[in-house]
Amino acid sequence: MRKIETQIIKIEHPLSDQQLMTAAQALRAGELVAFPTETVYGLGANALDPQAVASIFHAKGRPADNPLIVHVAEPEGIDELILEPSEIARLLLEAFAPGPLTLVLPRSTKVSDVITAGLDTVAVRIPAHETARRLISLAGVPVAAPSANRSGKPSPTRAWHVFEDLDGLIPYIIDDGPCEYGLESTVLDLTGSKPVILRPGAVTAAQIMERTGIEVADSTEAMGESDVPKAPGMKYRHYAPEARVWIAAGTDYAARAEAISNYLNQLSEEGSADLRIGLFTSGMTRKLIDCRYYEYKSYGKMTAEFIETRPIWPARNLVYIDYADRPDPASAAGKLFTALRRFDQIGAEIIIAEGLPTEGMGNAYMNRLNKAAGGGKPAGGR
């Protein structure tokens, strides 16, 4: 692909239309714009322009059979994209839009095959992020946008993650700081007899039940039922750092610290002590780890700055990032992708990450962490 100059548009608050005009015009004209949402950074194109949409797949190196989510600013924007009005979609949008919930519905003829990868359904979402919504409104078109990473890499939660992956491949990146959730949206399929969560996210089955009375199945539970359509993208290797990922399982943080201690002791006894290890846990968990062989060194601040501190590996190689003081799935989810990228950047060979109970945001966190670890079951006996 021809190298192009990537321009970064840094947003100053209060936000004004003026700051987004160039990017909105670029979108209308068929160019790609990476922009922040409350979940992760998206790579947007005019959804009504199949050629613009095709260029998303080129820039990301994304397989053509992995469909995109179409983003609109207001609920009315969904009408032209779907086959017919849906009562259940209306109820869900009332309760959760704008926000991190994507709905899969039968599509209208306005939506091209390039977006849906030939499926007769379309995924739609109304992002809550002020900058994203204002950009889409100003562009005046629906915006097709997957996460703004190279295919297979962890999704970007800061503008400089996008820059790392797509510098020279796209014309614009809008930088508006870190994303609130740091994990992609919940994808809910409404085309079957019962709504099914195809990808867990910040909106959970329990919240949907509580706010709308609508019962939804989780595809991780429904797995194996041949009539359950899956999000095609979930079959691909995802969120994969270069390092091997080992998940520390255990019902509480003390048990997980013990699992990590055992694993570290095993590595040092096996003569694998020279491996460079990245550790991603809560501060409380880390402090309970009992393995004196390693020298523990903090990664430093995980700031939203373009250039951040990078540690030099200690003589006995262990660099850690605490996602928070206490074990907390929302914080862990929010920092996971950043940590995976940082450890890769400094050449970690093993990443040890704390497993968490699959409740609330913990479900989405463990879904992504398991994929980063190669899709298998968590290590450490669970």
Ligand code: AMP
């Ligand atoms: P990304 O935007 O990169 O997070 O990827 C979008 C996700 O939504 C992928 O997992 C897709 O497979 C899924 N998706 C998009 N459109 C559809 C659809 N029509 N049916 C099922 N899943 C979809």
Ligand code: MG
């Ligand atoms: Mg993605």
